[in-house]
Amino acid sequence: MKTKYNVGLVGVGAVGTEMIKVLKERAFPCGKVQVFASRERDEQILGETYHVLKADENSFAGMDIVLFAGKTDVAIQLKDAVVKAGAKMIDNSRAFRQDPDVPLVVPQVNAEDLDWNKGVIANPNCTTAIMLEAVAPLHRAKKLKRLIASTYQAASGAGAPGLEELELQMKEYVEGKPLTVKAFQHQLTYNLIPHIDKFDEQNWYTLEELKMRNEARKMLHHPDLLLSCTCVRVPIARAHSESLNLEFEEEITPGEAREILQASEGVRVVDDPLNGGYPMPLDATGKYDVLAGRIRQDISRTDRRGLEMFVSGDQLLRGAALNAVEIAEHLVKRGLV
Amino acid sequence: MLHAPELMISCTSVRVPIARAHSESLNLEFEEDITPEEAREILRTAEGVKVVDDPLNGLYPMPLDATAKYDVLAGRIRQDISRNDKKGLDMFISGDQLLRGAALNAVEIAEHLVKRGLV
Numbered sequence: 001m002k003t004k005y006n007v008g009l010v011g012v013g014a015v016g017t018e019m020i021k022v023l024k025e026r027a028f029p030c031g032k033v034q035v036f037a038s039r040e041r042d043e044q045i046l047g048e049t050y051h052v053l054k055a056d057e058n059s060f061a062g063m064d065i066v067l068f069a070g071k072t073d074v075a076i077q078l079k080d081a082v083v084k085a086g087a088k089m090i091d092n093s094r095a096f097r098q099d100p101d102v103p104l105v106v107p108q109v110n111a112e113d114l115d116w117n118k119g120v121i122a123n124p125n126c127t128t129a130i131m132l133e134a135v136a137p138l139h140r141a142k143k144l145k146r147l148i149a150s151t152y153q154a155a156s157g158a159g160a161p162g163l164e165e166l167e168l169q170m171k172e173y174v175e176g177k178p179l180t181v182k183a184f185q186h187q188l189t190y191n192l193i194p195h196i197d198k199f200d201e202q203n204w205y206t207l208e209e210l211k212m213r214n215e216a217r218k219m220l221h222h223p224d225l226l227l228s229c230t231c232v233r234v235p236i237a238r239a240h241s242e243s244l245n246l247e248f249e250e251e252i253t254p255g256e257a258r259e260i261l262q263a264s265e266g267v268r269v270v271d272d273p274l275n276g277g278y279p280m281p282l283d284a285t286g287k288y289d290v291l292a293g294r295i296r297q298d299i300s301r302t303d304r305r306g307l308e309m310f311v312s313g314d315q316l317l318r319g320a321a322l323n324a325v326e327i328a329e330h331l332v333k334r335g336l337v
Numbered sequence: 338m339l340h341a342p343e344l345m346i347s348c349t350s351v352r353v354p355i356a357r358a359h360s361e362s363l364n365l366e367f368e369e370d371i372t373p374e375e376a377r378e379i380l381r382t383a384e385g386v387k388v389v390d391d392p393l394n395g396l397y398p399m400p401l402d403a404t405a406k407y408d409v410l411a412g413r414i415r416q417d418i419s420r421n422d423k424k425g426l427d428m429f430i431s432g433d434q435l436l437r438g439a440a441l442n443a444v445e446i447a448e449h450l451v452k453r454g455l456v
Contacts, residue, residue, distance in 0.1 A: 146419055150362035152351065190355045191401040194413050194429045196364075199392045204373070204415040213418070228419035228427055230362040243349040245364070254451055300347035310349055 004031035005337060007328075008063045008087070010055055011070030012037050012045060014160040015092055018321035019067050020045055028325055029332070034063070037070075060085035062214050064337050068092055069320070083119035088337050090324045092123040099214060106318075108266035108324045109136040109217050114330055120236065121327055126319025127151055127208065128215040131242055133290040133318060134311045136256055137264040139220055143249040145305075146226035149212060152234045152241040153196060154281060157315050158183055163237055184233065193233040206231055239281035240319065241312040251304040253297045265320070267292050275285065279312035287314055288322055358400035359438065360431040368422040373414045385437070386411050403431035407441055 007023065007030050009016055016035075023030060024046075029223050035043070043052045053059065055078055066082045068075045072093040077094070082089040087242035096102040103113035104122045109132045114121060123129070135144065144150055155166035161183040169179045169189040179187050186193050197207040213227040270277050271293035279291035290313035298306025313319065331337040353360075380388050389396050390412035398410035409432035417425025432438065450456040 046402045148419065149362045150349075152353070186399060187401060190357075191399055192353065192355065192360050192431070193399060194360075194397050195392065195395070201393075203418055204392060204413070205418065226419040228364060228417050228425075230413065230427060230429055232360075232362065232429075241351075243351065243362075245347060283386065298347050300345035302345075306347075308347055308349060310351075 001185050001245060001335065002064070005032045005064040005332065006034075006062055008034050008036060008055075008060060008066035008082075009037045009069045010066065010074065012043060012052065013069065014156060015320045016067075016161070017045055018070055018316045019324060022317070022321045022325045026325060026329070031064075032062075032158045034059075045225075057081040060087050063087040065090065065331065067324050067328070069324075074120075079120060088328075088331055089120045090118070090123065090327050091120060092320050092324060094211070095122075096120055097122045097124065097211075098218070102219050104215060105327055105330075106132055106136075106219065106266075106323055108133060108264065109329045110221070111330050111334075113219075114327070114334060114336060117331075117336065121331075122323065123320060123324050123327070124215045124219065125208070125211040126157060126315035127153065127240055127242065128203065128212050128219070128251060129319045129323055130240055130290050130311060130313035130315065131212065131244065132216060132219060132293040133313065134261065134309065135216075135244065135246065136220060137260050137267070138246065138248070138252065139222070139309070141256075141260050144222065144225060144246060145218070145249050146247040147216075147228075148245040149204060149227070149229040150243045151229065151231045152236075152243075152281070153231060154234065154236045154238050154240055154315060155184075155188060156238045157196075157233070157319075166235060166237065171198035188233060188235045188295075191235065194230060196231045196233055203254075205229070211226045236281050237285070238314065238316065239283075239284040239312050240315045241279065241281050241310065244309045244311065245298060246307045246309065247298075247301075248307070252307060253304060254297055254307065257295050257307055257309070261292055261295075266290060271295050274322045279310050281312045284312035284314050286317070288317055289313075290318055350360070355400050356404070357433065357435065358403040358431050359404075359434045360398065360400050360417050360429065363426075363428045363430065364417060365426045365428065366417075367419075367424050367426070371426060372423060373416055373426065376426055380411055380414075385409060388412065388414075392415050398429055398431035400431045403433050405436070406433055407436060408432075409437055 008247035156163040413429035
């Protein structure tokens with residue numbers, strides 16, 4: 001068994017930069033690290049100079065793991081080259097998430113799906129990853145039947161340009177200037193935008209909302225899961241929050257739910273409302289764990305099969321970089337690389 | 338207010354960093370079948386609410402657009418895909434909480450007291 005793994009990274013936007021940070025923070029046993037982007041250049045990343053190469057079909061010889069933090073079309077274009085080189089591709093784009101030959105993995109939810117990988121593993125959408133970190137343990141115990149979600153998604157969920165636009169708009173607002181609107185469909189400062197990704201013209205959900213359902217079904221191995229969702233962009237910098245209404249096949253009390261989540265990895269119960277303790281995006285920012293709280297019995301039901309819960313999680317970490325690096329760690333642990 | 342003492346409601350209320358107007362994501366279950374088209378038609382003929390539901394042209398309720406407006410904006414109206422029947426709808430609304438939620442509503446109550454000869 002190897003002790004060091006050569007790692008490639010394609011893309012150095014918000015997610016790619018975060019991946020380098022997480023590889024270092026978690027001391028992943030990297031051998032050579034090679035960064036790829038759309039053109040060759042020297043680039044300062046977190047205080048270190050990397051010689052960035054333009055990736056092509058011959059770039060991946062000798063690599064063990066290639067993390068993709070770039071666009072969907074780049075992932076599609078380079079997939080065969082990575083697999084042919086014998087490396088494992090961990091892709092953060094939506095390219096292969098619904099491919100039946102590609103496991104879609106959050107390690108705390110379904111690490112076992114890594115065992116049937118054929119060279120490509122997909123990272124789920126950030127809102128799905130954050131939701132499932134808190135929901136999967138409850139599903140394992142009580143079997144989830146139906147879920148209604150409303151999301152509060154941060155500007156940086158749209159990448160570095162999203163965050164830059166929010167910060168620029170706030171500055172322009174204070175200075176009394178007209179606000180620049182480019183990254184989002186509308187002004188985000190002092191506003192909410194119930195529009196993330198394109199609209200499905202059959203059912204008028206957004207693709208972001210449909211991803212929640214389709215990815216949750218695949219990762220929970222629960223093709224009949226009923227899920228409806230409204231995704232909303234909110235004027236905050238980082239970390240997504242979600243208000244979740246959960247219906248289970250079996251009875252579940254808030255006390256049981258807290259106990260189950262307290263014993264689960266990847267999620268931290270923050271549920272002491274009298275002392276102001278509940279999940280908030282500011283507190284989830286930069287944290288590995290998804291925060292779960294406001295856990296209560298759903299009073300709109302006459303039985304005990306419903307729960308309400310509010311969660312916050314760092315979408316660049318759990319929803320992207322941390323998740324990808326954890327997948328790499330689990331590939332190593334399971335002897336799959 | 339709806340004279341429906343058995344109505345089942347659950348809600349999570351969250352403060353967001355915006356200046357004015359509240360928004361709400363609503364998941365609705367009815368006793369009878371209802372389609373998004375029916376819902377839009379009903380709301381278009383109702384007073385106090387304006388349908389803003391042309392998502393391909395970026396039209397949906399947003400607090401900035403509801404600010405200082407009398408009407409509550411309703412949009413993103415769609416059949417709830419988490420049900421196997423047609424009894425569910427999802428909807429997003431924005432409304433000015435200082436107007437409909439307070440001042441306008443109070444003055445309208447006064448107007449109706451006058452109109453009904455109750456004052």
